[in-house]
Amino acid sequence: MEIIENKYFLLALTFGVYAVSKYIQKRTNFVLLNPILLSIAAIIIFLKITGIDYSKYKEAGAMIEIWLSPCVVALGVPLYQQLDEIKKQVVPILVSQIVGCLVGIISVVFIAKWLGATDEVVLSLAPKSVTTPIAMQVSELTGGIPALTVSAVVCTGIFGAIFGLSIFRLTRAKSAIGESLSMGTASHAVGTSRVMEISPRFGAYAGLGLSLNGILTAIVAPTILEWIM
Template sequence: MKLISEPYILLTLTIGIYWSTKYLQNKTNSVFLNPILITIIAVIAILKAAGISYDTYHEAGKYIEFFLKPSIVALGVPLYLQLSKIKKQVVPIVISQLVGAIVGIISGVLIAKWLGASDAVIISIAPKSVTTPLAIDISTSIGGIPSLTASMVVMVGIFGSVAGFKILHLFKVKNPMSKSLSMGTASHGLGTAQAMAISQRFGAYSSMGLILNGLFTALCTPIILAMLGLI
């Protein structure tokens, strides 16, 4: 076993790259120094160059990933703190989530279809906006390739977390609740994590988007794909 594939070395590398990019980002305020994007690209490049497989990396990565599910459970805290505000807005939240779910499925599928993607890719891309475990279940139930869906979910999450708030700013969305809610709708946990980095209030709304879009996408995907004649 090569020295670099030791879990402690890979962990140090991952945390070191993340921390230093974050430090540089705070110093320079540069858009391109996004810590999650840079860390993922840098670690993949290093693993490829050193000929280390993902399975070997996972021996180290699993210690970081362990915290992922507990951190989603912890979203219950801001959700509880914002509960009274959310209750007041049930109708706008539910309707906007339904719109987001339908737009997400139809646009994802049609863009891929127009650009000549194969049927397997088109079907696998349908549930891309929701959190990974849900997306995998939906993908399986409609006959997609779950692993392909999982990687698209991650791509959506990275793009949303890197560019989401900038796009909302560009389109002059002012309301903080609308912004953070749609971050959760469009880019699931990663969008929510990004909203959480701004404030716990943003994170709470974003988790509402994550939950409701997950439910609506699970319900709507088979119906919409059947209507489009894809399954």
């Protein structure tokens, strides 16, 4: 029993579970079998079955989590590579991102409050449309529960990736660039990977939506939440 409580064993386990989940996703190509969701579920089940305390896993997790912020900094590189693309249509892209960002934060806050969620939960849901490292930092900064934010982010991503294309059909916008952009705005990396499957060119627009909404939300969310909470 000793060895499975070792933090290096748990670290290796996390790597292994992630690799297997990615393989399963690749083989089945089934959106609901999202690698993040699968890995999280598998590790929680493992910890429950073996009775290992969460605090033991946290030691291993901390070694991975420390890389989250550098990941966000690294997103500066794709942003730089897309700068020329952004310049060409800077007004429509920026304005639609601002609208999407505000709608995303305000609507989730009001609906969750109206349905009786507690303040902690509402604050955790607010940054749900942006990529996890940013969402977690926003959640932590505003007084939400980062772990709950992660699950909200993952659910938002999976929902958007599965139903996004049908939703766009209903909006009758018929603009492939606009749709790809919105997919990144609404459901971050998971939505972006769905668009990437259709075409890498549109995938770049989804990536743009993902990074712009990430930046905007990080900048405006703390202030907006102070006003409307």
